[in-house]
């Protein structure tokens with residue numbers, strides 16, 4: 001199988017100044033909402049700047065992530081992922097999760113579940129979830145880690161609610177319509193590390209993360225400056241990918257399956273994957289891919305929330321989605337990956 005990489009950069013992805021929504025007057029809020037909605041409707045992904053989370057907090061999260069993944073495997077395994085995948089908690093080693101199991105899930109394509117994602121991850125959930133407690137590295141190894149991640153979780157939750165309110169307004173729904181469905185904080189925050197490798201390592205068809213759509217409502221994603229994130233371009237017959245570039249202090253908003261289901265395809269989930277940085281020379285098998293880090297906050301509706309089409313005429317003109325619960329939908333997909 002040949003090496004895969006994006007053939008273009010995602011054009012027209014302007015940065016949305018979300019400070020205008022968070023702190024501006026009604027007119028500015030409307031303008032920011034409009035820009036966010038348009039980008040998401042067009043691409044399924046948008047880019048935010050000034051989104052109200054301190055840059056120092058973002059850097060701290062990346063620093064702690066780097067420190068964690070730099071630990072010897074034995075120390076990382078002290079936080080090892082439990083056998084059950086739902087919900088995700090703790091450390092998963094390279095090859096443990098296979099997103100290839102759900103590639104093409106919605107299109108009915110046969111999954112390539114012989115392929116692995118060349119990544120390792122650490123997942124955490126709501127810091128006060130007693131049913132599924134988080135798994136942290138030893139405080140002797142990384143004393144600040146838990147505090148930094150819990151803070152980040154709360155910051156991203158607060159921002160998620162604002163993004164959801166902005167989208168509800170754009171869809172002519174009451175502002176709290178979506179945020180009210182996320183009160184139990186069933187989100188998952190994931191630190192990702194893609195180890196360094198060469199172009200040759202990917203010639204068997206493995207990727208850093210295989211093509212997929214996210215299962216939840218909205219994912220907030222920060223990536224370092226290495227590159228490699230790619231989104232499926234809309235409206236092309238053969239799957240075509242475009243590089244999605246951002247700085248660590250910019251935040252990507254990625255639409256997940258629940259929005260597509262709720263809105264009957266008005267706002268569609270975007271298929272994406274992580275391959276090689278755009279500039280990589282794929283003909284040179286010895287070319288080195290630097291290691292890459294990212295932080296994903298997967299916004300998830302409360303487990304009992306229904307994720308069929310919203311009961312209003314303008315959400316029923318597209319595909320009709322069965323009215324199952326968010327928890328059931330999540331598990332259907334998740335169990336194919338672990």
Ligand SMILES: O=C(O)CCC(=O)C(=O)O
Nearest residue numbers: 192209223229274294296
């Ligand atoms: O690492 C990234 O930039 C994307 C990760 C991703 O798509 C995911 O974990 O669902």
Ligand SMILES: [Fe+2]
Nearest residue numbers: 212213214272
């Ligand atoms: Fe994703």
